Amino acid sequence: MSTRILHCSTAVENYNMCIEHSVAGFSNRAAQPDDLVYLAVKVGKKTLCGARFKLHEITNHKPWPDGERYVHVLSIKDVEFCQPFDMAVLSEVGGKYWSMMYVQASKTIRDKAACDLLDQTFSANKAEHFIPFEVASPLPIESVEPTTTTINGTIDDAPLTRDSIKIQAKLAEIGDRMGYNIWLPRNDRNRVLELWKPSLGAILEGLPLNYDTDTISTIENIDVLWIQGRTIVRAFEVEHTTSVYSGILRMADLMALQPNLSIKAHIVAPVERRAKVMQELSRPVFRHILANSCTFVSYSSIEELASEKRLEFMTDAVLKVYSESPKDFILG
Numbered sequence: 001m002s003t004r005i006l007h008c009s010t011a012v013e014n015y016n017m018c019i020e021h022s023v024a025g026f027s028n029r030a031a032q033p034d035d036l037v038y039l040a041v042k043v044g045k046k047t048l049c050g051a052r053f054k055l056h057e058i059t060n061h062k063p064w065p066d067g068e069r070y071v072h073v074l075s076i077k078d079v080e081f082c083q084p085f086d087m088a089v090l091s092e093v094g095g096k097y098w099s100m101m102y103v104q105a106s107k108t109i110r111d112k113a114a115c116d117l118l119d120q121t122f123s124a125n126k127a128e129h130f131i132p133f134e135v136a137s138p139l140p141i142e143s144v145e146p147t148t149t150t151i152n153g154t155i156d157d158a159p160l161t162r163d164s165i166k167i168q169a170k171l172a173e174i175g176d177r178m179g180y181n182i183w184l185p186r187n188d189r190n191r192v193l194e195l196w197k198p199s200l201g202a203i204l205e206g207l208p209l210n211y212d213t214d215t216i217s218t219i220e221n222i223d224v225l226w227i228q229g230r231t232i233v234r235a236f237e238v239e240h241t242t243s244v245y246s247g248i249l250r251m252a253d254l255m256a257l258q259p260n261l262s263i264k265a266h267i268v269a270p271v272e273r274r275a276k277v278m279q280e281l282s283r284p285v286f287r288h289i290l291a292n293s294c295t296f297v298s299y300s301s302i303e304e305l306a307s308e309k310r311l312e313f314m315t316d317a318v319l320k321v322y323s324e325s326p327k328d329f330i331l332g
Contacts, residue, residue, distance in 0.1 A: 084125075
């Protein structure tokens with residue numbers, strides 16, 4: 001049994017509906033029956049938890065307005081309630097970056113001190129009935145601002161913009177023309193395929209990788225992968241929100257889960273966001289994990305490379321020309 005936090009971002013309606021319909025939805029398949037889940041939602045500036053439960057059986061019931069986003073839905077059992085408490089209490093054991101350590105991607109919380117603190121805080125605030133939050137006049141999902149952490153279970157990213165889909169399509173096209181197989185997240189695939197026609201057999205329906213469940217659930221949500229045989233050659237995260245955390249966190253998760261992998265990773269973003277990407281990659285929490293493996297590539301560089309007529313005769317090494325390392329940024 002694992003302990004997880006299921007964060008509903010700012011979607012109060014989705015938070016309430018998890019309890020009303022006795023279901024929990026995830027955008028990856030890491031969560032398993034009998035996992036203990038703390039349900040949370042952002043209200044104002046606080047991330048509040050008012051319920052916890054165990055996961056039960058896989059179901060197709062998706063009551064949320066954006067239910068198509070969730071590839072893994074389970075019914076829930078042994079539901080308990082509490083007076084909503086601020087999950088920033090986890091900073092006592094996780095420090096400043098507690099949300100990255102415990103919330104991102106509904107990951108398994110392996111820190112016993114964090115699990116104990118959650119249990120103690122929840123138990124101290126126990127309530128007999130669920131306390132739903134009031135749903136304000138709903139904004140269309142497209143207008144919801146992303147938070148600074150990656151969230152799973154209800155809304156984990158702001159919807160992809162058209163520009164980012166174009167860049168995903170160009171990255172897929174470049175890799176295909178170089179002879180690599182291409183992996184795209186299932187949630188993005190149809191939109192990318194509207195802009196890119198893969199060669200026969202180029203796009204993968206499943207990942208040909210032999211890793212544990214947590215690693216696979218992280219890998220399958222990376223925006224674009226170039227794969228040769230059973231090896232990931234390049235991994236790309238296209239940053240399309242006002243925050244650049246989501247892609248960087250996913251890359252950091254991948255490297256932390258599989259420290260022996262020698263994957264070359266790239267954060268792809270508009271050139272005007274170069275400084276922001278470099279600043280985040282240079283943070284101590286990321287620098288140790290990503291300094292030697294993750295670089296910045298601009299949208300314009302990808303467009304330039306995609307227009308190259310000799311791609312079929314090139315290898316992935318050409319990306320070194322277009323990439324910028326956070327090490328260079330620090331020194332510069």
